[in-house]
Amino acid sequence: MESEELKRAGLKVTAPRVKILNMLEASEHRHLTAEEVYRMMHESGEDIALATVYRVLAQFETAGLVARHHFESGQSMYELEQGTHHDHILCVKCGKVDEFVDETIENLQREIAERAGYQMTDHALYIHGICSDCQKKG
Incomplete structure (x- = not known):
């Protein structure tokens, strides 16, 4: 394979x-x-x-x-590369990376590009935060 x-x-x-x-x-x-x-x-x-x-x-x-x-x-x-778009959320303490897909966010990004006069060809969204495991550790 x-x-x-x-x-x-x-x-x-x-x-x-x-x-x-x-x-x-x-x-x-x-x-x-x-x-x-x-x-x-x-x-x-x-x-x-x-x-x-x-x-x-x-x-x-x-x-x-x-x-x-x-x-x-x-x-x-x-x-x-899986061939499907997804975004990432990252823990700033332990470095954990999770993936997510949200159609509302995807649609909003396309709308923003169009309003600005752009034809979107690609995009990436990274959200930074503290994961639940690190929150529990204090």
């Missing part, structure tokens, strides 16, 4: 690309930094350089396999 995804994206099937794609698909976390991918690869016994992880993630982004986000942490985070 991963080989076909890489071929469809116009990428040559290589061991590092397949391994990283497998890792992204198997991860319980949808949003990962390159360093987290690197650490998870090493924890699973894979011998791969951090520079290779960065290079492959950049190739995946260019090919449309992953989306890169620049959240509050200052680090780029990557998630598999």
Whole structure:
């Protein structure tokens, strides 16, 4: 399956690309930094350089396999491109990232663009706050 995804994206099937794609698909976390991918690869016994992880993630982004986000942490985070739009809410204490879709917000963003004379081509919404777990911790 991963080989076909890489071929469809116009990428040559290589061991590092397949391994990283497998890792992204198997991860319980949808949003990962390159360093987290690197650490998870090493924890699973894979011998791969951090520079290779960065290079492959950049190739995946260019090919449309992953989306890169620049959240509050200052680090780029990557998630598999699912083909459907969603927005993000981020905890400023623990770094947790949740996704949501809200049609009212989507419609309002289109209306705002139209009122300003824009034809919207893309958009991103990031809400920052403190998650319920961190609120409980005080």
